[in-house]
Amino acid sequence: xxxxxxxxxxxxxxxxxxxxxxxxxxxxxxxTADVASTARDQVRHVAAESRSQARAVAEDxxxxxxxxxxxxxxxxxxxxxQWSRDLGSMADNADTGSPxxxxxxxxxxxxxxxxxxxxxNGAQGVLDDVQSFARRRPALFLAGAAAAGFAVGRLVKSxxxxxxxxxxxxxxxxxxPQAETAHEPRGIxxxxxxxxxxxxxxx
Numbered sequence: 626x627x628x629x630x631x632x633x634x635x636x637x638x639x640x641x642x643x644x645x646x647x648x649x650x651x652x653x654x655x656x657t658a659d660v661a662s663t664a665r666d667q668v669r670h671v672a673a674e675s676r677s678q679a680r681a682v683a684e685d686x687x688x689x690x691x692x693x694x695x696x697x698x699x700x701x702x703x704x705x706x707q708w709s710r711d712l713g714s715m716a717d718n719a720d721t722g723s724p725x726x727x728x729x730x731x732x733x734x735x736x737x738x739x740x741x742x743x744x745x746n747g748a749q750g751v752l753d754d755v756q757s758f759a760r761r762r763p764a765l766f767l768a769g770a771a772a773a774g775f776a777v778g779r780l781v782k783s784x785x786x787x788x789x790x791x792x793x794x795x796x797x798x799x800x801x802p803q804a805e806t807a808h809e810p811r812g813i814x815x816x817x818x819x820x821x822x823x824x825x826x827x828x
Contacts, residue, residue, distance in 0.1 A: 694748035702743040704780055709736030 712733035719726040743751065759766040 691748070698743055698748045698751070701777070701780075702740045705736045705740040705743070708780060708783075709733040709740065712736065 710733075712729050716726050716729040716733065719729070746754070755766075
C-alpha cells in the first residue's frame with residue numbers, strides 16, 4: 626500500500642511535465658508557423674512591389690520612346706515641308722514650257738501630303754499603318770521600305786549639309802573679301818622698272 630501511495634505524486638509530477646512539454650512544443654510549432662507565414666507574406670509583398678516598380682519603369686521607358694518618336698516625326702515633317710517649298714520654288718522659277726516643271730510641282734505636292742499625313746497621324750499612327758500594310762503586302766512593303774530609307778537618308782543628309790553650310794558660311798563669306806584685299810604687291814620686278822642697276826637701291 627505504501628508503494629501505491631508514494632507513486633501517486635510521482636505520477637502526477639510526470640503528467641504535469643508531459644503537459645508542459647506538450648504545451649511548449651505546441652507553442653513552438655505555432656510560433657514557427659507564424660514566422661513562416663510572416664516570411665511568405667513579406668516575400669509576396671516584395672515580389673508585388675518589384676513587379677509594380679518594373680511596370681512603372683517599363684511604362685516610363687515606353688513614354689520616353691514615344692516622346693522621342695514624336696519629336697523625330699515632327700523633325701521629319703519639318704524637313705519635308707522645307708523640301709517641298711524648295712521644290713516648289715524651283716518649279717516656279719523654271720521655264721513655262723519645261724517638261725520637268727510639272728513633275729517637280731507634283732513631287733512638291735506629294736511632299737506636302739506626306740507632311741500632312743505625319744502631322745495628322747503621328748508616330749503611333751504611322752507605325753500602325755505600316756504594320757497593317759506589311760501584313761497584307763510583305764514583298765511590296767520590303768521594296769517600299771528600302772526606297773523610303775534611301776529617300777529619308779538623302780533628305781536628312783541634305784538638311785544637315787544645309788544647316789552646316791549656313792552656320793559656317795556666314796562669317797567667312799563676310800571676312801573673305803577683306804582678307805583678299807589685304808594682300809598688296811610687295812615690290813616691282815626688276816625687269817619692269819627700267820632703272821639702271823646702280824641706281825635701283827642704295828643701302
